[in-house]
Amino acid sequence: MSSRVTASSPHMHLGHGTSQVMQLVLLATVPGFTALFFCFGWGVLFNLLWVPACAVACEAVVLKLRRRPPLATLCDCSALLTGVLLAAALPPTAPWWLGLLGSGLAIVLAKQLYGGLGFNPFNPAMVGYAALLLAFPVEMTRWLLPRDVGDALPDFVTALGLFLGQETLTPIDAYTGATALTLFREELGGQTVAEFWQSSPVLGHWSGTGWEWVNGGFLLGGLFLLYRRVIGWQIPVTLLGALALLATLFHDGGSSASHGPPLLHLFGGASMFGAFFIATDPVTAATSARGRLVYGALIGSVIFCLRAFSSYPDGVAFAVLLGNFAVPFIDRCTQPRVRGQQK
């Protein structure tokens, strides 16, 4: 036996690496993306291929500039995951430059400028999304009408045209329309919820047609992550709980002043996606279990308030960023009691 540098104890490791965690999260997005693809067609696929590629490329370039070994860092899959999450949030009509810009903002501005993985206070995918939303509100809210509503989904060529930014060739207005959340905010117009539900084809069983499938898909993936203990229950449960509670309080018995039934909120927009995939990002969430309860509830409440009282139809991105902002305060107030110290 030769003498060599000794490692400190412990000499045993659970063996779940950061990259495995990221890979499990990637795997868990499969049902959500399947539903998105089914409901909104080819555009989803273009986003899914293009945006992560941009994110990884941006990461590689920045690492090169920062003189870090790119390969070791890229292997942690975090840039890939950021890209995939951003792809899930972009509308299926997004042209290529939107995805490129978004992932550039996410990786360079929100992540690497702060020092890379683990040092970023804000969720990179949501920074990218929110910046795009502020800069390009038209492009960013141009959602397609889901399958079975309106005429038809754009075929492959049309979708490719949209992706390549050839809008003159593809009259986009034929395909797009308001989402259920937007409708509820803008067009209730004196009807009760029940009447309104009857009149609009955009509304499905519980929530927006198609959207309920997408949310169901992300819920399924989220349950998988819970089962594999990749994420804790605290954030999703309190986030959805706060959202449902506020929605119930403001449901107002379904009158014309209603902000929509709770199920519309739980299964509408990016609720499930945000609750299981965005707010649970460990880097930008609160640390302790108690802190995560507060953090989840805060984001859930803000989502509802933004949906009900702001001019944005969905508020997940802004709510998460606000939650990120509050993390240092939450962490300070919820620091656990050390064993043996006085209560």
Add this chain to the structure above:
Amino acid sequence: MSLPTSPRARMHGGITPPGNKQQSLRHPIRRLPLPPQLIVPVEQRGEPLPELLVSVGDRVEQGQCLARGRGERAVSSHAPAAGVVTDIGTQPLPDDQAGGLTCVTIATAPSTASTRCLPPLDPARCGSEILLQRLRDAGITGLGGAGFPTHTKVLAAIGRVETLIVNATECEPFITADAALLQERVDDVLRGASLLLQITGASRCLIGIQDDEPAAIASLQAALADARFQLCVLPARYPHGAEALLVHVLTGKEVLMGRPAIDYGVLCHNPATLHAVARAVLHGEPLISRVMTLTGAALRDPGNYDVLIGTPVATALQACGLDEWQHSRSLAGGPLLGVELQQATVPLTKTSNCILATTEAELPRPPPPQPCIRCGLCADVCPVRLLPQQLHWFSRSGELDKAAAHHLEDCIDCGACAYVCPSAIPLVQQFRLAKTRLAEQRIRQQQADLARERFEAHQARVANQQRLDEQRRHERAALLQRKQAEAAARAQAVNTVTPASTPSPQDVIAAALARVQARKAAKLAAAPTALPPEGEAPP
């Protein structure tokens, strides 16, 4: 047969790594063949050098006393086997990286002479002093962790504890030495516990054991007849064996980190020590061997062995069929708390409970660390409820005061945090370093404080002296003025009474006296300047 009691509290967090205990429990306790050479440590850390009773070239018998400790806490050391002393000098030991301790090296020779024992004692007719002296003479130190001399620990506990805790929770993977001892020699362990109950005056004995060692539990249950003894079975979870945590789990008393359990009325010992106590008192056997686990995938014949103290690690591993090809490294202790051995020539000591000769496949080295992703898993498992993640940031950036405010010094180095960390950050290593730095900083701070206090006291004394001097000077000046005025007045009176006549002899004498007095006063008034300069006032 007694029914187990249930624990009084739950340990926070903890981990459940794979136990890997079967490998070493397939055979009963065996003896290793007599090693050709024994390196017996005779010095204790932090104690004065022992009084050596042998010199190089002497022939020794098994059990013969080699050295007697000089300090209050020092114990004797004995020859584990007969042979000839070939060397006395400092040797490296497995559990310490910096320097070694004085060891007596013996070239063993088979001997027909019987073991030299001390006379057996009858505890019913011995006072605690005699029993404690016996523990000392038989060289009994804690066989679990730090190797603290048993007689000192027991002495401190006399009259102060009501509970003796037997720490049979071998919570670390791979280690089964205590379990094997409890399966085969449970009676001696319980006798040792009874002896300590007798000496300390404690009223009950709680035996803590984990549910992953059913054979040991069964053996204990069968042997327990005394109502003072209670068995408490804990769910298998690391690190239940840490003393402060075990006391909390078994008694519900939350022990402050760093405070001895004795302050909470509890004395903790592990089964191996109790076994040695019983052998020393009832059979007069000095501590010359101990049961330890030699295991790991690199050994063809892993198991629990009764090993002579001082057996070189390499000899012991070879006797168990070490596979040199597969072997990647050896750990003294388990995989979570153990120390990687630098050289295989080091001897096994009284505190060696396990040598893990492992392979790369069994215990792969950790992957290179990645940045912390703030997942919080480390805080979930920390049994002390620290925030390892925050401690990691603080120790990385050198903010030691913040780390201290987050109770870095309460960390017990258990490694649960590093075990689960997905980024494979060497947290324990960082914490150890930060703790060392913090300790250094504290010492420096103390020294600085002391120096400052001394300086301030000195300044105050000097100022006081100055004030006093000043006051005295004023007083003297005033006195002088008064005297001069008086003298002048008297002189004037003499002149006015006989202005024309020649002065009478009395007047001449009076005038001379006044002059002398005036001179004296003037000298006195000038005196303070002749005092030593202030700076040289005695400190």
